Every structure is written in C-alpha cells, then in structure tokens.
Amino acid sequence: MGVCASELKYLVRPAKVDQTLTLLVRHAVEGRVDDVRAMLQRKPKLVKAVDRFGMSALHWACYAGKLPCVTALLEAGANVQQTDTNMRNALHHACRKGHLGTIQLLLTTYRMDVNRQSGNGDTPLHKAVLAGSPGATLLLLYYGADPTLQNSNCENAVQEVQAKIAQTIARSRRNPGAVIAAPMASMAAVVQASTTLEPHHEGTVNETSNNTAESEAEATAVEPFHEKPTPPVSLQAAKRSTKRLLRASTTKVILSIRQKQALGQYELIAHIFTVYTEKATRPTAGIEWRRLLEEYTPVRL
Known part of the structure; x- marks a missing residue:
C-alpha cells in the first residue's frame, strides 16, 4: 500500500503523525479487528x-469492505460523515468496490x-x-x-452505465481475442529447427579396420555424461520468441475474458435501471425487481 507510506496529518489541526496510522490502516485493510481495537485504545486520536489524500482508517476499511473493522472504528468515534480531499465519504468508498454489507x-x-x-x-x-456492481446498484436504489x-x-x-457499455x-x-495461430506456428518452427539442425548420420555396412581404430580413439575423448551440450543459438532464439508470443496471447485471452465479464455486469446494471423505472407501471417489472433484489442483495421482501 503505497498510500499508507505517505505523509500523514491530523484532520482537526496540523500535527506530525508517526507511522502508527500507517499500521492502523494496514490492520483495517487486512481485517485485523483485534489489532485495530488495540491500537485505538493506545492512541484514540488515530x-x-x-x-495526504484525506482518507482516514474508516475510509480505507470501507474501501476494503472489512465490516468488523468498520464497526470497530465507528464504535471508537470515527466520524461517519468525514470526507477526503475529493469530498468522498465512507459510503462513497464502500460503493467504489461494491461491498454490500458495509453499504x-x-x-x-x-x-x-x-x-x-x-x-x-x-x-x-x-x-x-x-464499479460494475449490480448488487450495490440495487441496494442503493x-x-x-x-x-x-x-x-x-x-x-x-x-x-454513466451506457457510457461504460459503449x-x-x-x-x-x-482486442478481439488472442491469436493462437502465431504461437503454434512458432512452436512448429522450433520443432522443425530441432530436427534439421543436427543431420542424421547413417552407418556404413563395410567398415575398415582404420575406421574402427578411429572410433576407438574418439571413444576415449567423449565428454562426461553430465555436461549437456548447449543448444544451437537459432533454436534458443526460436524458443524465446515462442514464449513471448504465448505470454502475449495469454494476456489477450485474459483481457478478452475480463472485458466480456465487465460488459455483462454493465448490461445487467442497465437492465436494473430499466426495471426500476418500470416497476411502478408494469406488474411483471415489479416481480423482476423483487427477484433481482433477492438474488443480488441481502434484502428479503
């Protein structure tokens, strides 16, 4: 958490704050409620x-969705209406990640x-x-x-949601998706290179005594078995190229999946707004509204 190491200050009056606030924020973000309570007992002013962003430990706990820590900070006297430098309060931060319990x-x-x-x-x-959170959208509505x-x-x-869909x-x-053909072609090139770099030696049928002597002399100069020969430079380059292409292809696949998931979430939110506006005039929309609430939120009607 880079922001935790930032220069800190008190909200009420300028003061030099030690690294205990950094530790308090870390405990709050990681959900260590016992450590949060212990630190606040020692230093209540924290x-x-x-x-430097104007964010308190309560803001960070709401952003991380650590409900026990949020409760502990509020019980210790945290101001629920306190805002950061962008005028965002605890509810704004909880909604940034769609934490339903905190909201x-x-x-x-x-x-x-x-x-x-x-x-x-x-x-x-x-x-x-x-945040692309259908549950938080439903709960707020x-x-x-x-x-x-x-x-x-x-x-x-x-x-806003229509703009996010577009x-x-x-x-x-x-990013239409991963191009698998290129890495596979490179892999085929690696296989071909490995088979063509070393020529195939065929033994002769009629071997002379001189050839036998030469082979016996060469046998004494064989390299130790544990020393592996270095692959040819062209083969190494082909393997490195294939690895790079595979990594790029995997990244594109992951990005494509995430984009499809995000699009599905935004389209669901747009559907929620449509149902919300029509539920007072169309009976089937009211039924759909109740179904969505029970499926995506803790609300039970």
Whole structure:
C-alpha cells in the first residue's frame, strides 16, 4: 500500500503523525479487528487522522469492505460523515468496490445520505455503476438513491452505465481475442529447427579396420555424461520468441475474458435501471425487481 507510506496529518489541526496510522490502516485493510481495537485504545486520536489524500482508517476499511473493522472504528468515534480531499465519504468508498454489507450498515444503522455528492458531483450510485456492481446498484436504489442526479460531467447514473457499455465494446473491438495461430506456428518452427539442425548420420555396412581404430580413439575423448551440450543459438532464439508470443496471447485471452465479464455486469446494471423505472407501471417489472433484489442483495421482501 503505497498510500499508507505517505505523509500523514491530523484532520482537526496540523500535527506530525508517526507511522502508527500507517499500521492502523494496514490492520483495517487486512481485517485485523483485534489489532485495530488495540491500537485505538493506545492512541484514540488515530481514529481522526488522515493521509495526504484525506482518507482516514474508516475510509480505507470501507474501501476494503472489512465490516468488523468498520464497526470497530465507528464504535471508537470515527466520524461517519468525514470526507477526503475529493469530498468522498465512507459510503462513497464502500460503493467504489461494491461491498454490500458495509453499504447496508452505513445506510441503515448510521443513516448516511444515499444521494450525497462528492467533489465532482458523483453520488454513491455513480460509484456503484463505475464499479460494475449490480448488487450495490440495487441496494442503493432500494434505499432511495436518485438515478437522475448528474455529476460535473452532466451525466446521471443511467447515462454513466451506457457510457461504460459503449467504452467496453470499443475496447473489445481493439482486442478481439488472442491469436493462437502465431504461437503454434512458432512452436512448429522450433520443432522443425530441432530436427534439421543436427543431420542424421547413417552407418556404413563395410567398415575398415582404420575406421574402427578411429572410433576407438574418439571413444576415449567423449565428454562426461553430465555436461549437456548447449543448444544451437537459432533454436534458443526460436524458443524465446515462442514464449513471448504465448505470454502475449495469454494476456489477450485474459483481457478478452475480463472485458466480456465487465460488459455483462454493465448490461445487467442497465437492465436494473430499466426495471426500476418500470416497476411502478408494469406488474411483471415489479416481480423482476423483487427477484433481482433477492438474488443480488441481502434484502428479503
């Protein structure tokens, strides 16, 4: 965590903070709730300390989705309404990764504003859409999020997801998938090189005594069996080229799979917005809305 090693300061007044806040944030992000409680007992003021991004240990715990640590920090006096330098609060950070348990805790127990906008106008719903989280989107809409609120780019959450769908499709066209033929062709070249670099020697039927003597003399100069001959340079180069092509091909495959998964998530979020707007007028949309809530969120109707 590079940010944990940043220069730290207190929110209330400028002060030099030691590396204990870095350790507190690390414990919170890793979910070590006992260590978090122990540190806060020794140094209670750490609960109000922030890093150079204005993020407190509570912000980091919400971002990581470590619910026990979030609860421990709030019980120790962390300000649930505290914002970072971008005016993002704990709910914004929980929605950035779609942590449903943390989102539900902040909305139900601590009554956070579901439509609070950050410095660039993003609501928690914007963050959930950008995270590609259908569950967080459903949960926020269930607790009253307004999908029509616009950010500084004049985009609401519905427009945001449409933009992400278009962006993901454009990226997938630039990366249509892995090209397996090239590595396989290179592998064939390696096999061919390995078979052609060493000529095939055929023994003669009529061997003279001189040839026999020469072979016996050469037998005394045979290299030890444990010393492996160095492969020809051209064969080594072909193998290295094949490995590079295989790595590039694997990277393209992984990227293609991730893009397809992201596209599926964004399309599901777009479907959620459609169902949300139609559930009051179309009975089947209401049934679909309840099904989605029970499938993707902890809400049970």
